[in-house]
Amino acid sequence: MPQPQKDDQGGRLLHLRDGSMRALHASEHVVERGFHDVHLLASLVIGMLLVGFLLVAQWRGNDTVTQTLEGQSDQDLAIIIQELTVENVSLRDEVMRVQARILDAERATVSRTEVLNEATRELNALRLIAGLEAALGPGIIVSISDPDRVLLPQDFVALVHELRTGGAEAIAVNDVRLDARSGFGGGNGRVSVEGQTFSQNYEITAIGASSDLEQALTLPGGLKTTLTTFPGVTVEIEQSDSVTVPAKEAPVLVYGEAVQ
Amino acid sequence: MLVLVLALALGVTLGLLTDIGVPPSMLTYAGVAVLAALDSCISGVRSSLEETFTDRAFVFGFITNTLMAGFIVFIGDRIGVKELYLAAVVAFGVRVFDNLGVVRSIMFRRRGWE
Missing domain, CATH: 3.30.70.1880 (Protein of unknown function DUF881)
Known part of the structure; x- marks a missing residue:
């Protein structure tokens, strides 16, 4: 029986089979120690604890990386770039609109200031003529x-x-x-x-x-x-x-x- | 076996409670380390069923596997073969499934299912 297996599937599988057979043998003849061994249990429990802990930490880290650019696929990156470009253009437009408004406002302020200055000069002249000012x-x-x-x-x-x-x-x-x-x-x-x-x-x-x-x-x-x-x-x-x-x-x- | 599942659940709970996340640059390292740890645990289960378990070998194997996995990823990063971590992933993956198969077959035989 072992001979054809060795030919078909190579040594490793045979070895595995060997191991399991040996284990089977052992479990049949020896009083089952299994998980009652304290050292064994403690080691495995600590190991599993670590595995669980690392798993969660890894999960979290992965969650954050998919939110950053590094973790995105090429297609997603292309879409992001396109969206950013469109947004950029619209923001540029808005900047230009706002700048135009600023210019308008400045012009209005200047003309208002001129009117005000003119009025102030006139008022000063009138106050001088009326004698209200030294x-x-x-x-x-x-x-x-x-x-x-x-x-x-x-x-x-x-x-x-x-x-x-x-x-x-x-x-x-x-x-x-x-x-x-x-x-x-x-x-x-x-x-x-x-x-x-x-x-x-x-x-x-x-x-x-x-x-x-x-x-x-x-x-x-x-x-x-x-x-x-x-x-x-x-x-x-x-x-x-x-x-x-x-x-x-x-x-x-x-x-x-x-x-x- | 139930104790081990409970221990895994406890580990997950601890992780959730401590609010720890692996930084993005360390993700590959930690991922391979998780696989190595998982492999060590399952091979521990296997060796315990085969009566060949020693705690010293288990702890030593656990640590060296994890460190070696990290080292392989590091080397891959350094020499510009970033995919080298795949070697560790494949190796540990194969081992995990092999060991799982052995554990399963031993348990089945013990219960007379096979």
């Missing part, structure tokens, strides 16, 4: 001395008129700012303006092109000549690069309203 700039300082108190309010009206004609942007008399509604009053050697009364010494400051302003007053037959013909009156005009004109309080209008 003004600083080149101009002239006119010092008038009238020890004999001969000057009349009309003389100051004429003076202010001349200065305005000369292009004055802001005018103050003894640090009292004049605006569109200011008027001169008084008499008997006193001059009152904006509720304050002055006499004898006057200092008029005006902001504008200083040489033009000076010329407006010193023209032949102009106001300076006229004023200095009064007894005791002296007029001194000084050009300055930096003249300060103070602000006045905002007017409270009772009757008038702006027509929209």
Whole structure:
């Protein structure tokens, strides 16, 4: 019986058969030790424990690797690449759209800023003209001395008129700012303006092109000549690069309203 | 035999409880090591049925098989024949099935089924 097996299937199988036959023999004749041997049982149990543990660890590791690119098949990788390409293109489109929107927004902001700047300039000019802001700039300082108190309010009206004609942007008399509604009053050697009364010494400051302003007053037959013909009156005009004109309080209008 | 199945189940439970995963780069090593351990266990069962079991041989075989398997994979990696681990897989697989066949036939004979 063993001979043909050896010829047919080679030595290994025969050997196996031999082993099993021997085992069979043994189990028949010897009292079965089997799994009752403590060492044997302990070794095998520990071995199986290890196998189970390693199996689970391996299972977990395999799970994670299939989620990474390394573990993917070529077809899957191709699909992933295609998906990523499509996504890439759409993201690029979105980036371009967003950039266009940013440009639009920037342009809008710039134009809004320009409008705002323009409005601010306008407002500043209006506040300057209305006298709500102190003004600083080149101009002239006119010092008038009238020890004999001969000057009349009309003389100051004429003076202010001349200065305005000369292009004055802001005018103050003894640090009292004049605006569109200011008027001169008084008499008997006193001059009152904006509720304050002055006499004898006057200092008029005006902001504008200083040489033009000076010329407006010193023209032949102009106001300076006229004023200095009064007894005791002296007029001194000084050009300055930096003249300060103070602000006045905002007017409270009772009757008038702006027509929209 | 039931004890061994229970031990395997306990090992699996332990693995599940400890939340350990093999890092991807070590997967092949651990896989071959698992096969080697499984082979050692089954050949242990076989030798116990054949009355040739010694614990020393079993433990030694268990360790050397596992280490050798890892070494073969390592060599394969180093010399650029990554498929060398297949040699270990085939060897252990054949051994596992051989031993399983022997164990089965011994048990069948003992119970008079064959």
